[in-house]
Amino acid sequence: MKTYIALIRGINVGGKVMKMAELRAALENLGWMNVETYIQSGNVIFQSMEGMGLEEKMDQCIQNTFGYSVDLQIFLLEDYVRIIHQRPEHGDDKFWHVTFLKGELKREGWEEVCSVKGPNEEVYLKEGAIFLYCPDGYGITQIHTNFIEKKLGVKGTTRNWKTSTKLKELAGLK
Structure with missing residues (x-):
């Protein structure tokens, strides 16, 4: 099982x-x-x-x-777990979001994704995910799921860090 x-x-x-x-x-x-x-x-x-x-x-x-x-x-x-453990280890957890990617992305769109990040935001492309640090709030970032899908040609879904780690805990891992 x-x-x-x-x-x-x-x-x-x-x-x-x-x-x-x-x-x-x-x-x-x-x-x-x-x-x-x-x-x-x-x-x-x-x-x-x-x-x-x-x-x-x-x-x-x-x-x-x-x-x-x-x-x-x-x-x-x-x-x-392998995907979420790729998150950079800095900043306050409450400002991190992870967009889980599904499929092969268009690499040429990554520069455009990075070009719209806010002055306090950080964005990282890792295997299977994009990690976004947005201390000014996810509600104002331009790097949201629809934008990522459009620019990278890949489906995705985003979760905040609390939800991402809680799912791991509920599955029996600390």
Whole structure:
């Protein structure tokens, strides 16, 4: 049995309402075990003996249960931890955000991403993620998920550092 972390993008905003209790029940009906959600923004920890096709199964399950498709990413716990451990070790944790990337990105767009960073912001491209330090607030940065997707030609979903580390803890790692 392997542990996975799923990140669902864009739910409980813009009309895509998803109750976490209903999502847990639907995923348990797939045979997934120890399904747990964290807050209402699409964070799921679960265990499964399956390893292939989990994203497609989860998306189909969500379509069947809630009537719409979503962008999502599922990580083997070890891969998720490897990604978040790449974060630079400075600054106040509350100002860090991580955008998990899905697919091959267009490297030529990276300079444009960096060119719009605010005077107090720092941005780092690591394997599978972009780490953004924004002490003036995520709400005012120009380096948000939609901008990253447009410039790098890759899907992504962003979480603040508290959520990113809490998911690791809920999966049983400190």
